Amino acid sequence: MTCLAAIGSNSAVSRIDPRVRFLTALWLAACTAVVRNPPAVGFALAAGLALVAAARIPPHRVIRRLVPLNIFMLLVLLTLPWTVPGRPLLNIGPAVLTAEGLQRALLLAARGNALMLMMIALLGTMEVTDIAHALSRLHLPARLVGLFIITIRYIEVLHHHEFDRLARAMKSRSFRPRADLHTYRSYGYLLGMFMVRSFERAERILRAMKSRGFDGRLPALEAPPLRPADIAFAVSTAFAGIIMLGGVLP
Amino acid sequence: MHISEGILSAPVLAGGGLLTAVGTALGLRRLTPERLPRVAVMGAAFFVASLVHVPIGPSSAHLILNGLCGLILGWSAFPALLVSLFLQALLFGFGGLTTLGVNTFDMAAPAVACAWLFGKACNNPARPRLVFAAGAAAGALAVALGCLATATALFLSGREFIPAIIALAAAHIPIMIAEGLITGWAAWFLAKIKPELLR
Numbered sequence: 001m002t003c004l005a006a007i008g009s010n011s012a013v014s015r016i017d018p019r020v021r022f023l024t025a026l027w028l029a030a031c032t033a034v035v036r037n038p039p040a041v042g043f044a045l046a047a048g049l050a051l052v053a054a055a056r057i058p059p060h061r062v063i064r065r066l067v068p069l070n071i072f073m074l075l076v077l078l079t080l081p082w083t084v085p086g087r088p089l090l091n092i093g094p095a096v097l098t099a100e101g102l103q104r105a106l107l108l109a110a111r112g113n114a115l116m117l118m119m120i121a122l123l124g125t126m127e128v129t130d131i132a133h134a135l136s137r138l139h140l141p142a143r144l145v146g147l148f149i150i151t152i153r154y155i156e157v158l159h160h161h162e163f164d165r166l167a168r169a170m171k172s173r174s175f176r177p178r179a180d181l182h183t184y185r186s187y188g189y190l191l192g193m194f195m196v197r198s199f200e201r202a203e204r205i206l207r208a209m210k211s212r213g214f215d216g217r218l219p220a221l222e223a224p225p226l227r228p229a230d231i232a233f234a235v236s237t238a239f240a241g242i243i244m245l246g247g248v249l250p
Numbered sequence: 251m252h253i254s255e256g257i258l259s260a261p262v263l264a265g266g267g268l269l270t271a272v273g274t275a276l277g278l279r280r281l282t283p284e285r286l287p288r289v290a291v292m293g294a295a296f297f298v299a300s301l302v303h304v305p306i307g308p309s310s311a312h313l314i315l316n317g318l319c320g321l322i323l324g325w326s327a328f329p330a331l332l333v334s335l336f337l338q339a340l341l342f343g344f345g346g347l348t349t350l351g352v353n354t355f356d357m358a359a360p361a362v363a364c365a366w367l368f369g370k371a372c373n374n375p376a377r378p379r380l381v382f383a384a385g386a387a388a389g390a391l392a393v394a395l396g397c398l399a400t401a402t403a404l405f406l407s408g409r410e411f412i413p414a415i416i417a418l419a420a421a422h423i424p425i426m427i428a429e430g431l432i433t434g435w436a437a438w439f440l441a442k443i444k445p446e447l448l449r
Contacts, residue, residue, distance in 0.1 A: 003301070004341065025347065033348040034260040065343035072254040075414050083410040101410070112256025112346075119255075119347050123340055131340075143278045143286060144329055150290030151297065151333050158291070159298045179305040184428055188435020191299055191315070195292070195322065195436070196444045202291035209287055216283030 004155060009125040013055035017230040018126055018134035019223070024237040025122040031241035032115050038103075040244045041110050047240055048117030055121040062120055069116050073109040080105035128152045136220040146218045154205075162197045166190055251314060251396055251422070252338070252353050255346030259407040266352030266403060270332065273358055277328035289323060293330035297337065304432070306424045314425070317392030318433045320361030321372055321385070322447055327361040328354070352403050360395035364388040372437050375445035382438040389433025393426040 013021075032044040052062055086100030123131065132152065136145040170190060177183050258266075281289060296319050303310045319327045332354045338344040345353045364387075371384035397419055404411040404418075440447050 004337075029255075029347045033256070033258075033263055068252070068343045069254045069256075069346070072252075072257070075417060076257060076411075079413040079417070080410050083413055104410070108257050110256075112254050115255035115346055115348060116343060119339070120343075123347075128337065128340070141278055143281045144274065144332075146286055147278075147281065147290045147293065147329050148333050148336075150287055151294045151330075152337065154291050154294040155297050155337075158294050159301075162295075163298050177305050179307050181431070183305065184431040185435045187302070187304060188432045189439050191302075191313075191318070191432065192436040192439030192443065194299060195295060195318075195440060195447060198291055198295035199288075199444065199447055202288045205291060206284070206287045214283060214287075216286060 003159070004128055004152060006127045007057050007061050007120070007124045009055050009057055011054060011056040011125075012229075013051060013121055014125045015229070016233050017224070017226055018130045019137055020226065020230045020234050021122045021126060022131065022134045022138065024234060025119060027241050028118050028122075028237055029115055031244045032111060032118065035111070035244050036107065038107060040246075041107055041114065043240075043244055044114040045110050045117070047244075048114040048121070051121035052117050055125050057120065057125065062117070065120050065124065066113060066116055069112050070109070073112055076108055077105045080108070133220050133223070136218075137223050142217055146216065149218055150205075154201075158194075158198055158201070162201065163194055166193055166197070251356065251393075251400055252335070252345035253349050253356075253400060253403060255349055257407065257411075258349060258352060258403055262403050262406050263348050263352060266349070266355050268351070270328070270351040270354040270358070273325075273328035273355065273362070274332055277325045277330075280325055281329065285326070289326045289330055290333075292323060293333055296330065297334045300334070300338075304428055306428050311425050311428070313432065314357065314393055314396065314429060315389075315433065316357045316361040316396060317364045317389035317429065318385070318436055320358075320363070320365035320392060321369060321388055321433075321437065323361075324365050324369070325362055327365070328358040331358045331361065356396050356399040356403065357392075359399060360392040363395060364392045367391070369448075372441065372448045373445070375441045378438050378441050381441040381448075382434045385437025386430040386434030388437070390426045390430030392433075393422060393429045397422045397426075 035041055035044060081097045081101035082095050084098055084101030084104050086098035088096045089099050089102065090097040129152065132145060132149045135148065170186065175186060296315055299315055300313050302313050304313055316331065319331065323330055335345055335350060335353050339346050339350060368384040368388040372381050374380050401415045401419060404415050437448065
C-alpha cells in the first residue's frame with residue numbers, strides 16, 4: 001500500500017470509532033464552511049490545529065497535504081484584495097488594494113486551512129477500508145459503498161500490476177515525455193492499453209465474485225459498540241460546532 | 251480544477267452537493283450487481299490514470315480524463331468520480347470534503363454530457379478517424395465544460411473572484427488541448443483493440 005496509506009497515528013483521536021470520526025468530520029466541516037466572521041473562523045482554525053495536535057501527526061505530513069489548498073489560496077490572496085471594494089490601503093495606478101479585500105482573502109485562506117486540518121486529523125489518520133466500513137454502517141447506499149470498497153481494493157493492484165508495467169515498458173524503449181505530439185499520442189495509446197487491461201481484469205474479478213455468489217452486497221463486519229470516550233468526543237465536537245455557528249446567528 | 255475548501259459560499263456548496271446527489275443516484279440506479287465490479291475497477295483505473303503528469307509547454311499537469319471516463323462509464327461516471335474525488339481529497343489534499351459535491355458535479359456532468367454528444371460517433375470501429383475526432387472533441391470539451399462549471403461556482407460565490415476565474419481558465423486552455431489529443435488517441439486505440447469499451 002503506497003498511495004492509499006493513511007497517516008499512521010496512535011493517539012486519542014485515532015482511537016475514536018470511525019463512524020463517530022466520520023460524522024464529526026462532516027459536522028465540523030459543515031459548520032466551518034458557513035461561518036464568515038473572523039472570531040468564528042479563528043475558532044475553527046484553532047479547533048483544526050488542536051485536532052491535528054491531538055492526533056499527533058508529524059508536521060511535515062500535515063504541511064504536505066496543505067500544499068494544494070494553499071496554491072489555490074495564493075491565487076485568491078493575490079487577486080481578492082484588488083477586487084473587493086472598500087477602504088483603499090494602496091494605490092498602484094488604477095489598481096486599488098483594499099482593507100476589506102485583504103481581510104476577506106485572509107479569512108477564506110484561514111477557513112480553508114481550518115477545514116483541511118480537521119479532515120487530516122479526523123479522516124486522514126483512518127485506513128480507507130475503515131472509512132468504507134464506517135460508511136456502510138452509517139447506511140449509505142450499499143451500491144455506493146460497494147463501489148468505494150472495490151475501487152480502493154484495486155487502485156494499488158492496477159497501479160503496480162498494470163500501469164507501472166506498461167510505463168516501464170515504454171521507458172525501456174527510451175520513451176521520454178516531452179510537450180509534443182509524439183508524447184500525447186504515446187500517452188493516448190498507453191491509457192488505451194491500460195483501460196483494456198483494467199477492463200479485462202474487471203471481467204475476471206466479476207467472474208470470480210459471481211462464482212462466490214456475489215449478489216451486489218458486500219457484508220460489513222460486526223462493529224464494536226461505541227465507548228464512552230467516543231460519545232464524549234461526539235458531544236464535545238457537536239458543542240464546538242454550535243459555538244462556531246453562534247457567531248453567525250444573531 | 252479542484253476548488254479548494256473554504257472559498258465557495260454555503261448556497262453554492264449546498265447546490266453542488268444536491269446536483270451531485272441526484273447524478274449519483276441516477277448513476278447508482280444503473281449499477282446492477284453485474285456492472286458494479288466493472289465500474290469500480292474502471293473507476294480505480296481512472297484514479298490511477300489521473301496520477302499521470304503530462305508535460306505541457308514548460309510545465310506539467312495531471313490528467314483529468316473526465317471525457318474518456320464519460321465515454322466508457324456513461325452515467326456511472328458520477329458515482330465513480332465521487333469516489334475518486336473523495337479519495338483525492340483524503341489522500342492528497344486536492345479539493346476537500348465540503349467542496350466534494352461541487353467538484354464531482356464539475357467533472358461528472360461534463361463527462362455525461364460528452365458521452366451523450368460523442369458516444370455514438372465513438373462506437374464506430376470501422377471508422378477510426380471519426381473515433382479519433384469524436385474522442386478528441388469529448389476530451390477537450392469535457393475539460394472546457396468542467397472549467398465553465400468551476401467558473402460558475404466561483405462566480406456565484408462572489409463577483410470578486412472574476413480575475414481568479416480568468417487566470418484559471420487561461421491555465422486550462424493548454425490542458426484542454428493536451429487532454430483532447432490524448433483522449434482522441436486513446437479512443438482511436440480502443441476502437442481498434444476493444445471497441446466494446448466504448449459502447
